[in-house]
Amino acid sequence: MKICMVSSESVPFSKSGGLADVVGALSKALASLGEEVLVVLPHYGFMTHELIPTDIEHTVSLLGSEERVTYAKLSEPGVEYYFVQHPFFTESKGIYGPTSSSSYEYNHLRYTLQSKASLELLKILGWKPDVIHAHDWTAGFLPYLVKRDPSGFFEKTKTVFSIHNLAYQGEFSRLDLLETDIEVDPLFFVGSGPKKRANMLKTGLEFADTLSTVSPTYSKEIQTPEYGCGLEGLLQRRKDDLVGIINGIDIDEWNPESDPLLDYSFSIEDISNKALLKRQIQEEFNLEINADVPLFSMISRLVSQKGFVELLEGEVCALEQLLATERIQVVVLGTGDWELEKKFTELGARFENLSVNILFSNRAAHLLEAGSDFFLMPSRYEPCGLNQFYSLRYGTLPVARRTGGLADSITDLDEDPQRGTGILFDSMTGHGILEAVRRALAWWNRGRAVIDPIRKRAMAYDSSWTRSARSYQELYRKTQGGFTK
Ligand code: ADP
Numbered sequence: 001m002k003i004c005m006v007s008s009e010s011v012p013f014s015k016s017g018g019l020a021d022v023v024g025a026l027s028k029a030l031a032s033l034g035e036e037v038l039v040v041l042p043h044y045g046f047m048t049h050e051l052i053p054t055d056i057e058h059t060v061s062l063l064g065s066e067e068r069v070t071y072a073k074l075s076e077p078g079v080e081y082y083f084v085q086h087p088f089f090t091e092s093k094g095i096y097g098p099t100s101s102s103s104y105e106y107n108h109l110r111y112t113l114q115s116k117a118s119l120e121l122l123k124i125l126g127w128k129p130d131v132i133h134a135h136d137w138t139a140g141f142l143p144y145l146v147k148r149d150p151s152g153f154f155e156k157t158k159t160v161f162s163i164h165n166l167a168y169q170g171e172f173s174r175l176d177l178l179e180t181d182i183e184v185d186p187l188f189f190v191g192s193g194p195k196k197r198a199n200m201l202k203t204g205l206e207f208a209d210t211l212s213t214v215s216p217t218y219s220k221e222i223q224t225p226e227y228g229c230g231l232e233g234l235l236q237r238r239k240d241d242l243v244g245i246i247n248g249i250d251i252d253e254w255n256p257e258s259d260p261l262l263d264y265s266f267s268i269e270d271i272s273n274k275a276l277l278k279r280q281i282q283e284e285f286n287l288e289i290n291a292d293v294p295l296f297s298m299i300s301r302l303v304s305q306k307g308f309v310e311l312l313e314g315e316v317c318a319l320e321q322l323l324a325t326e327r328i329q330v331v332v333l334g335t336g337d338w339e340l341e342k343k344f345t346e347l348g349a350r351f352e353n354l355s356v357n358i359l360f361s362n363r364a365a366h367l368l369e370a371g372s373d374f375f376l377m378p379s380r381y382e383p384c385g386l387n388q389f390y391s392l393r394y395g396t397l398p399v400a401r402r403t404g405g406l407a408d409s410i411t412d413l414d415e416d417p418q419r420g421t422g423i424l425f426d427s428m429t430g431h432g433i434l435e436a437v438r439r440a441l442a443w444w445n446r447g448r449a450v451i452d453p454i455r456k457r458a459m460a461y462d463s464s465w466t467r468s469a470r471s472y473q474e475l476y477r478k479t480q481g482g483f484t485k
Helices: 018-032 107-125 142-148 174-179 200-207 216-221 232-237 274-284 308-312 318-325 338-350 362-371 387-393 404-409 430-444 448-459 465-480
Strands: 002-006 036-042 052-062 065-076 079-085 131-135 158-163 197-199 210-213 242-244 295-302 329-336 354-357 374-377 397-401 423-425
Touching (some): 002 107, 018 036, 018 079, 018 465, 079 107, 131 465, 142 158, 142 200, 158 200, 216 404, 274 295, 274 362, 295 338, 295 362, 308 338, 318 329, 329 338, 329 362, 338 354, 362 387, 397 404, 397 430, 430 448
Parallel strands (some): 002 036, 002 131, 131 158, 295 374, 397 423
Antiparallel strands (some): 052 065
8 A cells, every 4th residue: 555644753753742653653664565565754954864865846826926945864664764855944944933932923834835735746756645644733734735635646545644643633713714715614624704714723623534543542532522622522533543553663673672771671571671760760860869769750742632731730739748758759741832841840849859850861761661660640631642652662661641642551450460561540639649649659569579460461562553553454444445424
């Protein structure tokens, strides 16, 4: 099968979150299963990879004019990457905005340009995809553009649209929509009267042949008002075309036996070096060097989705209570909302057992995943989540809210002591988080003889992409079979 992926980010070129990991790893996994994959990505100004220039050039109609687009490329076994070059991207310092917490005002134009350009590129290359797999709101217009393409080139092409996070929808005014030079369809819109807005994610959900999201639990959750972000009605209507496929991870990049970002390696047979990595964390993050104190880490965008409001709210917040009353160390690695950054930094200044690091560092992420005892993910919602997979793979037990992919990949230790791999909790409150951490501490206090076999069990969890890529292959086949609208 010929599969064309269109995404705003992909490792190893650009990354703001889990989407980049999925696109990068899924493309490689599909290629290793024998599929032909072509990935279209923006060529952002901050990218430093050695790309090969091409002589492909065309124009895209936008803002009532013709915008010139060129391409760079990179070939890997089974995967061809094409990078869309236009000042919208090549002159941008960030993916969606100049900083991680701001957005470019003209994002609707940037990503409409990418979608339109992708289709032109495929025509110029004469590369007829069986399936175009569009990811998230940025590629929301793509399924519509494929259906409306007048050339006949995409006559046999089907589209899959994947939701990685329903909360980011790409909404803008009708006036802005005019700038995209796209023939308007009533299905683009949400709201009514003066509140009527064009919505790129909704457009993807309306026009794609099939839909997917990144875990079975999230695929159900988003059909409810609590998690549906206003689109639950549409998702219920299309529920027969919607599947939840849990993500895998790049098991070569995240491998405790051969991780080049780590000074010590360990394996399921011998986890003793994990203690040396814990010691290294305590040294590097200015914590007391003590093997007996349980070390919790958090690596995340600092946004309300991840449960930080509940963790930090109240006069004496849950985190503060834990730091003050329990023998525990916590490391936070993250960037995001300014207010959350500030609260964490203030708390970090007051507690010696809390290390707050407002930065994005892949090396630090690997070290923390590998050397910590527990990994805290109190997410309000989590479409799939990746960090719990990394944690499991490094024998770091996740303590997580029972939602989305967290519910699908972690087994609670108290509910199933024989198979448990972490702690799952339901109540999205500071109290809920406190109780969950205390349950984790109760397991810790049972000693190494109890914890080590649990760690090894967690490390045995199969988080490879091969399993998930097979489910996507099945979805592509079904999509081609045209079992939907
Ligand atoms: P989301 O996509 O909602 O941000 P995920 O858990 O699916 O959440 O993926 C987040 C990814 O980004 C993980 O690979 C995580 O390790 C990484 N990440 C987030 N913040 C940082 C940071 N400050 N430094 C390094 N890696 C980070």
